[in-house]
Amino acid sequence: MSDLIKKxxxxxxxxxxxxxxxxxxxxxxxxxxxxxxKEEIEKISQLLNLDIKEFVAKYLFKTDHEYSIKEKMHNDSYECMFYDRASNGCTIYDVRPLQCRTFPFWSYFKTRVDELKLECPGIIND
Ligand code: SF4
Ligand code: SF4
Structure with a gap:
């Protein structure tokens, strides 16, 4: 079965x-x-069995208008708090944010396929 996704x-x-x-x-x-x-914050908090305040304090930081997930360092690399190296996966996969669900099909990359290919080895030019 093909794993090829097009949009x-x-x-x-x-x-x-x-x-x-x-x-x-x-x-x-x-x-x-x-x-x-806000909806994603509620879902992830539920999955982690944390109340929302506790979840926000532990895992998020505020940008100008929105919340973003904190990162941790591994050697010289940043990584999302929910990325698990041992399993090579996302520990909140079923409730991961829309931003993650829609990668690599972001409008930003429509005109920047070369940049995307440097990041994602799964990209294939049509
Ligand atoms: S899919 Fe999103 S939430 Fe999950 S580890 Fe990656 S960046 Fe983090
Ligand atoms: S192949 Fe692309 S979408 Fe899959 S984990 Fe790597 S960078 Fe992310």
Whole structure:
């Protein structure tokens, strides 16, 4: 069965089988924002059995207008607090933010496929 995913309006396809060997490059590397909405905060708090205040204090920081997930350091690399190296996966996968669910099909990358390919080995030009 093909693991190839395409999305209308994007000139590239994504081979999700690449995730098993890439070691979470979209969850690690350079520092970045991982935005979470109010609804997502509620769902993740529930999954972690934390009340919302406790969850926000432990895992999030506030940007100008939104909340973003904190990062931890591994050697010289930043990584999302919820990335687990041992399993090479996301520990909140079922309730991960929309930003993570929609990667690598972000509008930003429509005209920046070369930049995306440097980050994600699953990108295939159509
Ligand atoms: S960078 Fe691409 S291949 Fe690697 S885990 Fe993320 S989506 Fe999968
Ligand atoms: S929430 Fe999960 S999928 Fe999103 S960046 Fe963190 S580890 Fe990766």
């Amino acid at each position: 209308e309006g994007f000139d590239y396809a994504f081979d999700s089988s690449a995730c098993s060997t890439c070691q979470g490059r979209c969850c690690t590397g350079e520092s970045g924002y991982i935005y979470v909405t």
